[in-house]
Amino acid sequence: MNTEKFIFCLEAIPESEFPKHTPTIEALEQLALQGIDSIYNFCDCIEELEERLGALVYDDKHFKEYEIIYMVMEGDSNSIQLNNYYYSMQEIAEWFEGKMKGKIIHFSNTKALDLTQDEAQYFLDVTGAKAVSGYGFDSIATSSLGLDQLFFSLYQEESDLTEVVELLHKKNYLACKALDFRMYY
Numbered sequence: 001m002n003t004e005k006f007i008f009c010l011e012a013i014p015e016s017e018f019p020k021h022t023p024t025i026e027a028l029e030q031l032a033l034q035g036i037d038s039i040y041n042f043c044d045c046i047e048e049l050e051e052r053l054g055a056l057v058y059d060d061k062h063f064k065e066y067e068i069i070y071m072v073m074e075g076d077s078n079s080i081q082l083n084n085y086y087y088s089m090q091e092i093a094e095w096f097e098g099k100m101k102g103k104i105i106h107f108s109n110t111k112a113l114d115l116t117q118d119e120a121q122y123f124l125d126v127t128g129a130k131a132v133s134g135y136g137f138d139s140i141a142t143s144s145l146g147l148d149q150l151f152f153s154l155y156q157e158e159s160d161l162t163e164v165v166e167l168l169h170k171k172n173y174l175a176c177k178a179l180d181f182r183m184y185y
Contacts, residue, residue: 005067005156007031007038008056012073012082014044024072024108027145036156039066045083050095057099067130068152069100071107076138077114080107089119093126100127104161106151107134109144109179120184131161136180147175161185 011024028038039056043049056063071080079086096105105127107113113134115123123132133151135144150172154164165183169176 006065007036007068007070007152008066009038009040009070009072010049010052011040011042012044012080013042014083023143023145027149031149031152034153036152038070043082046085046087049082053096053099064102067103068155069103069105070148070152071105073107073111074138074140075111077112078119080111089115089123093123096127096129098126098128100129103127103129104155105129105132106148107132108148109135109138109142110140112136112138113182115184117184124184131183131185133181133183136182137178142179144179147172147179147181151181 007028009024009028011022013022025040028040031038039060041052041056043052053069056066060066073080073082075081075086079088080092081087105123111134113132114136115132120132123129147168151164151168154167154171158164158167161183165181168181175181
């Protein structure tokens with residue numbers, strides 16, 4: 001079995017027209033040049049989110065190799081926004097119920113991730129995820145893409161999440177602090 005940890009990216013795009021080029025696609029292309037493979041997909045509503053994740057979980061024979069589920073969606077501290085509707089992290093956890101064993105669910109800073117310890121533990125317990133990570137600072141103007149790329153690269157080299165977080169802070173402390181990087185595990 002390959003030890004590479006693939007990334008599955010799901011980006012919220014209005015009206016579900018296939019995006020030709022977004023900053024997220026460009027960042028994933030840069031990661032591919034470093035030898036980090038990913039699958040990119042998009043959605044504009046909750047039905048498409050469920051469909052895309054369902055196809056990954058049930059139809060992709062390489063699902064176990066996708067250790068990072070990268071969510072690029074707007075929202076607030078405890079929800080995502082799709083097509084002007086908000087869905088709580090509790091609802092997301094229930095959609096992923098038992099399907100994310102060993103995965104890291106990582107949110108870009110287009111939505112803040114600010115969970116209480118109980119909310120985080122519920123999310124992890126219900127989904128089976130190894131961790132959920134993101135940023136306390138949400139901004140469309142200030143992108144986390146560079147820090148996301150560094151996080152994904154470090155996770156390729158190191159599987160201990162504590163070590164990955166420490167390395168991330170050592171390599172780019174200012175960005176981690178400015179964006180308020182967070183990981184619940």
